Amino acid sequence: MLKLYGTKRSSAYRCHWLIAELGLAYETVSVDFAAGENKSEPFLKLNPNGKIPVMMDDDFVLFESFAINAYLAEKHQPALLGSTLQEHGLVAQWNAWALANLADPFMTLILQGYRKTPDNDDTAAARAAIDRFLPILDAALEGKEYLVAGTFTVADINVSSTVAGAETSGVDVSTYANIVRWMQGLNARPAVLKLHAEA
Ligand SMILES: N[C@@H](CCC(=O)N[C@@H](CS)C(=O)NCC(=O)O)C(=O)O
Numbered sequence: 001m002l003k004l005y006g007t008k009r010s011s012a013y014r015c016h017w018l019i020a021e022l023g024l025a026y027e028t029v030s031v032d033f034a035a036g037e038n039k040s041e042p043f044l045k046l047n048p049n050g051k052i053p054v055m056m057d058d059d060f061v062l063f064e065s066f067a068i069n070a071y072l073a074e075k076h077q078p079a080l081l082g083s084t085l086q087e088h089g090l091v092a093q094w095n096a097w098a099l100a101n102l103a104d105p106f107m108t109l110i111l112q113g114y115r116k117t118p119d120n121d122d123t124a125a126a127r128a129a130i131d132r133f134l135p136i137l138d139a140a141l142e143g144k145e146y147l148v149a150g151t152f153t154v155a156d157i158n159v160s161s162t163v164a165g166a167e168t169s170g171v172d173v174s175t176y177a178n179i180v181r182w183m184q185g186l187n188a189r190p191a192v193l194k195l196h197a198e199a
Contacts, residue, residue, distance in 0.1 A: 001025075001026070001027060001058070002019070002024055002025070002026035002027070002055070002056070002057055003026065003027045003028075003029055003055070003056040004016065004019065004026055004027070004028055004029065004053055004054075004055055004068075005029045005030075005031050005043075005046065005047075005052050005053055005054040005055075005056075006028075006029075006030070006031060006052030006053035006054070007028060007030050008028075008195060010052055010053070011051070011052060011053060011065050012052050012053035012065065013161055013164075014065050014066075014069060014157050014158055014161035014162075015053050015055065015065050015068045015069060015072070016028070016195055017157050017161065017191065017192060017195060018069045018072055018073065018080075018154065018157055019072065020191035020192070020194055020195045021077075021080075021157075021189070021191040022072060022073075022076045022077055024072075024076065031043065031052050038050045038051065038052065046061050046063070047061075047063040049063065051063065053065050053068060055068040055071070055072075057071075057075075065158075066095050066099060066158050069154050069157060069158060070095075070154065073154050079151075080152070080153050080154045081153065081154055082148060082149060082153060083149070083151075084149075087148055087149045087153070090147075090148040090149070090155070091148050091153050091154055091155040094147050094148065094155040094158070094159050095154070095155055095158050095159070097133075097159070098158055098159040098162040098163075099162075101129065101132075101133040102129070102130065102133055102134075102159075102162045102163065102165075103162050103165075104126075104129075105125075105126035105127070105129040105130050106126070106130070106162060106163075106165030106166070106169055106171070107165065108122055108123070108125075108126040109123065109126050109127070109130075109165070109169030109170065109171065110165060110168050110169045112126075113168070113169060113170065127171070130166075130171055134163070134173065134176055134179065135176070137159065137163070137176075137178075137179060138176040138177070138178045138179050139178075141178035141179060141181075141182050142178055144178075144182070145182070145185055146182075147159060147182075152189075156182075156186055157186075160182065160183050160186050163179060163183065164183070
């Protein structure tokens, strides 16, 4: 049985989304941070970093959401990773790009938002990184429905779910017309609508 630790209101969202696209049966295990469950001995055996998401496919354990999505796509629908060598390269490129350039800045802003006294330097650095890299994504999406090869891939899931951090971190993306159009299209996918309709 496939198990995913972490609810859809977390970094696990992109894995829930892919699983919904694939139509797989699975169990969600919520991890109570307030109770320290992510630092508990049994959880640290699954992910020594103490972070969600973690996936268990029978006995096989995997952490890091992008790796989980690569594994599940490879296992169930490899075309979601691209259909040619070049498309594989481009999917990997956009995945790495989002992780290297946007994931931390958005996470920084989200976490600073919870603090009584946000660190202004950290916030400014995160905003500067977002301002530097979102125009690159917007330009790459000019005239395109999807990031790679005119078709929906895991890169669309991984990159857009990273940019979705804007909603909870107070970043205004409305000036990026191509990003807005791309994300609206992705959010209208049946798998996403189904995911949002579920409790
Ligand atoms: N790069 C990781 C990031 C995971 C991550 O930051 N998860 C957060 C929740 S959204 C977490 O578990 N934080 C707990 C902690 O940092 O102690 C991934 O994509 O899986």
